[in-house]
């Protein structure tokens with residue numbers, strides 16, 4: 001049984017045919033936890049190389065978008081505002097209300113299907129190239145650490161030495177910069193939540209005038225500081241639900257960061273003067289790929305939950321291959337199937353199925369968004385009321401009305417009863433309703449209908465909602481008339 005364990009290692013959850021011999025013992029331990037269950041602090045070597053350079057450009061672009069986002073406006077309105085506190089949502093400059101909740105639900109379902117499809121096809125590319133956690137950790141905070149404390153070896157040395165002036169200066173300045181960046185991130189997040197103007201007010205006025213906003217900012221700052229200065233890779237390996245999903249989402253055709261075991265095995269260190277005779281595989285077992293890994297894993301053991309596809313091991317191994325005069329790409333973006341069979345098929349039936357579902361969802365969502373009414377109206381008869389008779393022989397019902405003006409213009413709304421001669425709508429004290437931009441209106445009105453136009457009991461009626469001369473919606477609702485034999 002034990003021997004069997006030692007023999008097999010899978011390169012994906014669905015890779016029964018893609019084995020090579022690896023000591024499965026690695027599955028019994030975590031790279032960041034020791035035998036006593038204590039955290040092992042990782043000191044990944046400073047990454048460099050072609051992939052890393054590309055990631056720097058992508059990071060600069062994405063962080064520029066992230067930090068510029070709160071300042072971007074469309075037609076004078078925020079590009080993105082997700083104000084959960086006041087239930088105010090602006091996406092691409094358009095206002096969305098809690099009444100649009102079904103759209104949000106559909107967006108989430110569509111997003112979820114997209115994530116599944118993307119992961120099945122391209123593995124964890126998101127984690128390595130676009131996830132804010134990885135970008136800030138590896139491309140911002142870690143870089144500051146390298147700059148101040150040096151590479152992995154110097155960091156270890158610094159941590160083990162007593163607190164002298166150099167250590168205090170280096171550690172102190174690093175933590176201070178970490179706090180400043182955490183403040184910057186928290187203010188940006190706050191600006192997406194309450195708007196840039198409100199955030200500037202909190203910053204520019206005494207905390208006592210915006211106590212809740214100030215406390216919120218401090219809490220966010222504390223969380224970011226904790227995550228990036230201490231929690232680090234644990235966010236990816238122990239908390240992130242997306243990471244946990246990899247086991248069920250990845251298939252043997254998924255593109256991931258992978259070690260080419262056919263080329264690399266059997267691995268072995270180069271012995272001077274006898275490389276050709278003793279070396280069978282290309283892996284020289286130098287462990288550089290492990291030393292640079294920010295989650296501390298050995299990618300040669302196959303795809304693992306901890307791998308955030310940061311590409312550091314690709315760059316490290318490419319550098320080693322160059323030095324030993326072998327082709328690059330021993331660790332690369334590929335799939336277990338491509339390595340094993342020499343070819344891959346990305347558009348599998350599973351990918352086709354998810355794509356079809358995604359296209360349907362996007363089509364429905366686009367239709368709903370594009371045909372979304374500027375004015376959302378709800379009309380209900382006042383609960384518990386039936387009807388009254390008026391002096392001029394009409395039957396009257398009392399209605400509640402609610403309008404949501406989803407635009408950034410003031411609206412003048414008019415109601416009209418359709419296809420009932422002699423029927424009228426009487427709004428208390430006015431014949432038009434003014435709704436300020438992006439506001440909610442609640443009111444009541446009477447509908448009066450000549451009794452001869454009604455059936456006994458429940459009647460269905462249509463009410464047209466006019467925005468200027470244009471009908472924006474027709475609402476059908478029920479109207480109660482007298483029952484036979486009752487007055």
Ligand code: SF4
Pocket residue numbers: 259264267282283284285286287288289290300316317320330331
């Ligand atoms: S860096 Fe490349 S050669 Fe060195 S151990 Fe890793 S896979 Fe093998």
Ligand code: SF4
Pocket residue numbers: 257289292293294295296297298299306307308309310311312313314
């Ligand atoms: S295994 Fe490679 S790609 Fe995965 S996290 Fe480690 S260094 Fe990054």
